[in-house]
Amino acid sequence: MNTFFIEYRDPLFSVIIFFVLVFVIAFFSYWFGRYKKKEDSRYLDKFLQGFGSLPSHHELKVLITSGELSEKSWLLLAQSYFKNGDYEKSIEIYNELLAVGMKSNPRDTMFLLGRTYFKAGFLERARKIFLEILKTNPRTPQALNYLLLVYEYMRDYESALEVLEPLDALQKETANDAAYLHSLMLLNDVNKSSQEKGEALLEIHKKTNILTYLVFEYLFRTNPKLAWRHFDGSQSEKLVDLLWQLDAKILDLDIISQNGYLRELFTARGDLKLATKSSVFEFDILIKLEGKSNATLAFEYICDSCKQTYPFIFHRCSSCHSIDTARAELNLTKDYYRNTVEENNSFQ
Numbered sequence: 001m002n003t004f005f006i007e008y009r010d011p012l013f014s015v016i017i018f019f020v021l022v023f024v025i026a027f028f029s030y031w032f033g034r035y036k037k038k039e040d041s042r043y044l045d046k047f048l049q050g051f052g053s054l055p056s057h058h059e060l061k062v063l064i065t066s067g068e069l070s071e072k073s074w075l076l077l078a079q080s081y082f083k084n085g086d087y088e089k090s091i092e093i094y095n096e097l098l099a100v101g102m103k104s105n106p107r108d109t110m111f112l113l114g115r116t117y118f119k120a121g122f123l124e125r126a127r128k129i130f131l132e133i134l135k136t137n138p139r140t141p142q143a144l145n146y147l148l149l150v151y152e153y154m155r156d157y158e159s160a161l162e163v164l165e166p167l168d169a170l171q172k173e174t175a176n177d178a179a180y181l182h183s184l185m186l187l188n189d190v191n192k193s194s195q196e197k198g199e200a201l202l203e204i205h206k207k208t209n210i211l212t213y214l215v216f217e218y219l220f221r222t223n224p225k226l227a228w229r230h231f232d233g234s235q236s237e238k239l240v241d242l243l244w245q246l247d248a249k250i251l252d253l254d255i256i257s258q259n260g261y262l263r264e265l266f267t268a269r270g271d272l273k274l275a276t277k278s279s280v281f282e283f284d285i286l287i288k289l290e291g292k293s294n295a296t297l298a299f300e301y302i303c304d305s306c307k308q309t310y311p312f313i314f315h316r317c318s319s320c321h322s323i324d325t326a327r328a329e330l331n332l333t334k335d336y337y338r339n340t341v342e343e344n345n346s347f348q
């Protein structure tokens with residue numbers, strides 16, 4: 001029985017105690033290390049979250065009223081929120097700055113607030129802000145420009161046209177805006193027939209020589225004969241995607257055969273064989289392929305004024321607000337539609 005017990009004076013007892021102590025220390029230091037690591041990582045996550053989440057409305061109010069940051073810093077912060085598309089925070093900052101009372105001219109902050117409301121789609125609030133600015137500072141062309149845009153987006157074209165008068169008085173260029181607004185008014189007029197609208201749009205186009213795309217897109221859709229009758233071959237390049245997508249049934253072969261660009265375009269599309277080469281790279285490739293490959297054209301649109309790219313045609317750039325600055329860029333791409341048509345036919 002005694003053989004199972006070790007006496008405390010036994011040297012083996014000290015060795016066992018030593019190893020037990022080593023084990024206990026190693027065990028605790030291991031768990032303490034793990035705990036510390038977890039805590040550090042939790043702290044860092046919390047710290048980084050502080051940058052990810054935005055200050056609440058109340059926090060913002062306290063921060064602004066405490067005056068720890070200068071007015072300029074707040075304006076810069078609001079501008080960076082605006083640029084990142086976080087309009088809500090930008091609006092909160094401008095509103096708080098206006099409520100606290102600004103050292104600089106509140107008109108500037110009101111303008112920035114109005115511009116943010118407009119960008120965020122709060123058109124009614126934007127309208128009120130710009131009208132308030134104009135009440136005290138009627139000669140502010142920037143506010144007038146935005147008020148015009150607000151009315152245009154609200155489809156209140158009458159009011160938008162009224163804004164052109166003070167802009168005109170300030171010697172600002174308004175001819176393009178007037179032509180565009182009159183065209184939009186016509187397109188939205190339910191009392192006019194498509195024939196009347198088409199003819200009135202052509203009148204505007206002849207007078208101003210702009211909005212070629214808007215006018216011919218409407219004419220080719222509603223009255224192709226009228227479109228071809230007034231078609232100006234020198235404008236073909238501006239309408240390249242529109243022409244590319246025209247229904248084969250409404251093509252006017254007499255006009256196409258008399259214009260080099262149209263001959264190349266429709267040969268590249270595969271409707272006709274009136275060209276063997278083209279100075280436009282994409283047309284040239286498609287003409288040489290003679291429809292043997294599954295290729296077609298895709299388009300994207302670049303604003304000639306600010307170089308912003310869009311997947312769809314636009315008449316007023318939503319970035320720089322210029323009118324009639326869209327230019328179509330051609331890209332060779334796979335013809336998915338042709339694939340579908342061939343697959344459908346193979347089942348017949």
Ligand SMILES: [Zn+2]
Nearest residue numbers: 303306317320
């Ligand atoms: Zn632009």
